Each structure stands twice: as C-alpha cells, then as structure tokens.
Amino acid sequence: MTGERRYYDDSYTHRFKGEVTEVGEVAGQPAVELASTWFYPESGGQLGDQGAIAGNRVLDVQVDDAERVWHVVDPTSVDGPALREAGPLDCEIDWTRRFDHMQQHTGQHILSAAFERLRQAPTLSSTLGAERSVIEVGLADVDWRTVQAVEEAANQVLWDDRGLVLHWADAEGVKRFPLRKPPQVSGRIRVVEVPDWDWSACGGTHTRRTGEVGAVKIVGWERIRGHVRFSFLCGGRALRDHAWRTEQLLEAAKRRSSGERELIAHLERALEEREDFRKRLAALSLRMLATEAREAVGSPPRGVAVLADDRSREETRAFALQCLEAGAPWVVSATRSPEPSVVLARPRAESSLDLKAWVPELLAAARGKGGGSPDMVTLAPADANGAEVVFALARDRLVARRA
Numbered sequence: 001m002t003g004e005r006r007y008y009d010d011s012y013t014h015r016f017k018g019e020v021t022e023v024g025e026v027a028g029q030p031a032v033e034l035a036s037t038w039f040y041p042e043s044g045g046q047l048g049d050q051g052a053i054a055g056n057r058v059l060d061v062q063v064d065d066a067e068r069v070w071h072v073v074d075p076t077s078v079d080g081p082a083l084r085e086a087g088p089l090d091c092e093i094d095w096t097r098r099f100d101h102m103q104q105h106t107g108q109h110i111l112s113a114a115f116e117r118l119r120q121a122p123t124l125s126s127t128l129g130a131e132r133s134v135i136e137v138g139l140a141d142v143d144w145r146t147v148q149a150v151e152e153a154a155n156q157v158l159w160d161d162r163g164l165v166l167h168w169a170d171a172e173g174v175k176r177f178p179l180r181k182p183p184q185v186s187g188r189i190r191v192v193e194v195p196d197w198d199w200s201a202c203g204g205t206h207t208r209r210t211g212e213v214g215a216v217k218i219v220g221w222e223r224i225r226g227h228v229r230f231s232f233l234c235g236g237r238a239l240r241d242h243a244w245r246t247e248q249l250l251e252a253a254k255r256r257s258s259g260e261r262e263l264i265a266h267l268e269r270a271l272e273e274r275e276d277f278r279k280r281l282a283a284l285s286l287r288m289l290a291t292e293a294r295e296a297v298g299s300p301p302r303g304v305a306v307l308a309d310d311r312s313r314e315e316t317r318a319f320a321l322q323c324l325e326a327g328a329p330w331v332v333s334a335t336r337s338p339e340p341s342v343v344l345a346r347p348r349a350e351s352s353l354d355l356k357a358w359v360p361e362l363l364a365a366a367r368g369k370g371g372g373s374p375d376m377v378t379l380a381p382a383d384a385n386g387a388e389v390v391f392a393l394a395r396d397r398l399v400a401r402r403a
C-alpha cells in the first residue's frame with residue numbers, strides 16, 4: 001500500500017515518528033517509503049522537502065507514477081534495510097526551508113488571483129524556485145502602474161490575515177467552488193480557499209493564514225511567448241531582497257554624492273557628460289594624429305611605417321588616413337595594444353598596387369582575422385606578437401617595392 005500523506009491536512013507538523021515500510025530507489029539514489037509522512041514530495045511546481053530520518057539526511061522527496069512518496073536519502077550514510085527493521089524513527093523536516101516554500105506558494109495563489117481580479121489575466125504556469133519564483137501570466141504587456149496595483153491588492157489580502165480553508169470534494173462537489181483553473185486531478189480533489197479571494201484545486205502546502213506570507217513583491221518581468229513572466233518573492237525572501245536593494249541603492253547614491261531619489265537623473269547627467277568627453281577626446285586625438293602623421297610623412301612625402309602601443313583600432317586607422325592625407329605613397333599603421341591591429345593603405349589613385357591580394361599571406365602570419373579593399377586592408381592579429389610579425393612583413397614588402 002502507499003504511504004499516507006499527512007501534509008494534506010496538516011502542513012505544520014515537521015517532527016514526527018515515522019516507520020519505514022519500503023526501501024527502494026529514485027533515479028539510482030536510495031530512497032525509503034514511510035507508513036505515513038508529513039514530508040512534501042515535489043509536485044505542482046513546488047520543490048520537495050529536505051530533512052532527516054533517524055539522522056540520515058533526506059535530500060529530496062519524490063512521488064512516483066503509482067503515487068508513492070519516496071524520501072531520497074544520503075547514500076553515504078544510510079543503511080536502508082536496517083531502517084526498515086528499526087521501528088519508529090525520528091523524522092524531521094527542514095522547517096525553515098519548508099516554511100519559506102509555504103510562504104512562496106501561498107503568496108503565489110494570492111498574487112495569481114490578483115492578476116485575475118484586476119486584469120482578468122490568468123496564470124498559465126508557475127514555478128517556485130530555490131531563490132526566485134515565477135508565474136507566466138496571460139498579459140500582452142505590463143507597466144509599473146499595473147504591477148503596483150496588483151501588488152497592493154495582493155498585500156491587502158495578507159494584511160487582512162484571512163484564514164485559509166481546506167475542502168475535499170469529488171468531481172461533482174468541486175463544481176460549487178469558483179475555481180481559478182479547472183482541476184487537473186480526478187477522484188478526491190482538495191480545494192484551497194483564500195476567503196473572498198481565491199479557490200484553487202491544489203495539493204501543495206500552505207500557511208494557515210494569509211498574514212504568515214508576510215509580503216508579496218514582484219521583482220522583475222519579461223515578455224515571453226506573447227505573455228509576461230513575473231519573478232516574485234514572498235515573506236523572508238522579500239525582506240532579504242529589500243535589504244539588499246536598499247543597501248545597493250544607498251551605497252550607489254553615496255558614492256555618487258547624490259540622494260537615492262535623484263540617482264537616475266544623476267546617472268543620466270553623468271552619461272551625457274561622458275559622451276561629451278568622448279567626442280572632445282576623439283577630436284583632440286584626431287588633431288594629434290594629424291600632426292604626428294604630417295611629421296612622419298615629411299617633405300617630399302615618403303612611406304610611413306609606425307608600430308604603436310596603446311592605440312585604439314580607430315586611432316590606428318585614423319593615423320593611416322591622416323598619412324595618406326599628408327601625401328604618403330603608402331602606410332603601415334599598427335598597434336600592439338590594447339587590441340592588436342594592423343592597417344595597410346595607399347592612395348586610391350595608386351591603382352597598380354592591390355593590397356587585398358596580400359591578405360591571405362598576411363592573415364596566415366597574423367593568426368587573426370581581417371580583410372579590406374585593394375587600397376586599404378585592416379587586420380586583427382591574434383596577439384601583440386602577431387601584430388609585430390605582420391607589421392614587419394608588410395613594411396619590408398612595401399619598402400622593397402619602392403626600391
């Protein structure tokens with residue numbers, strides 16, 4: 001026979017005497033069945049319990065196809081047959097973890113009902129995770145105003161501290177409840193009622209009263225499959241998350257010498273300033289490169305080969321263009337860092353020289369990527385050494401060609 005599931009009518013007992021009736025396996029892990037259990041097996045989007053049986057760690061609880069509840073025990077410590085012989089054993093559910101799950105799960109009922117009541121938006125799926133929980137809601141999109149309204153309504157139900165009511169019904173009897181979703185099971189159906197708010201057919205564990213959920217907070221959302229998937233936190237998780245966010249926000253504001261309410265405006269101003277600096281720096285850099293290029297080309301103009309350090313790809317390319325502008329017959333402009341780069345260029349009018357034809361050979365030496373046109377080729381060598389090798393190869397070729 002299958003073990004009795006006591007948590008259906010009592011989700012608060014977390015220390016009890018249990019008798020092992022069967023020893024088996026779940027996915028290759030040793031597992032035991034109890035004559036009756038308060039451990040919750042993973043189902044309906046809620047994680048299974050953890051805890052201990054006679055000091056042996058219970059890592060997970062699963063229900064099999066025959067509706068039997070298996071307590072997966074730590075394989076390094078357990079002696080299954082000995083447990084079966086031992087008589088009643090001390091069983092303990094990790095209550096902190098379980099109560100956290102009860103807060104998330106009960107909060108989920110209340111939050112889903114709030115979306116339904118305020119926006120006629122059904123919950124399509126829910127998953128209660130170890131850190132965050134999610135519900136996928138039938139909404140095309142959402143804004144902060146809707147999120148706040150839904151949160152406010154859900155939390156009001158918590159503040160009312162309504163007592164949850166459990167009902168058992170058969171397929172016929174269940175029709176008297178205005179269920180949010182049709183039941184997915186047959187036979188005896190358990191209906192969980194949040195008075196004047198929600199009726200759900202559900203086999204999970206819930207708090208006795210809505211007040212125990214503590215708080216419901218949406219902490220993010222994304223559009224997915226034409227719906228919106230919300231992340232939310234309840235109870236202790238919501239408090240710890242709020243503490244973390246408060247610390248981050250206040251520290252960020254302090255480091256910016258700004259009030260937390262002005263932080264976004266401050267960041268936007270800082271971004272504008274940065275963009276302004278970037279433009280001015282680029283203009284300044286271009287003027288310096290132009291001066292350097294004119295000096296390198298000289299008079300009468302000669303070919304230029306410069307291998308720099310700490311020059312960006314854009315600057316490496318800009319230097320080559322400035323050299324052409326100054327009348328150079330050819331240029332090799334390269335940099336070792338921050339990103340190795342080599343640019344070969346010649347005046348457009350100089351059509352007898354096809355730099356692009358050199359690319360395969362140069363790429364082989366550079367162990368990198370690159371390409372271009374007959375008058376200008378850009379290479380991104382794999383490393384600084386590749387940049388040096390390609391620089392020397394290209395320079396020697398261009399010098400020899402002119403000799």
Ligand SMILES: [Zn+2]
Pocket residue numbers: 105106109192200202203204205206
């Ligand atoms: Zn439930």
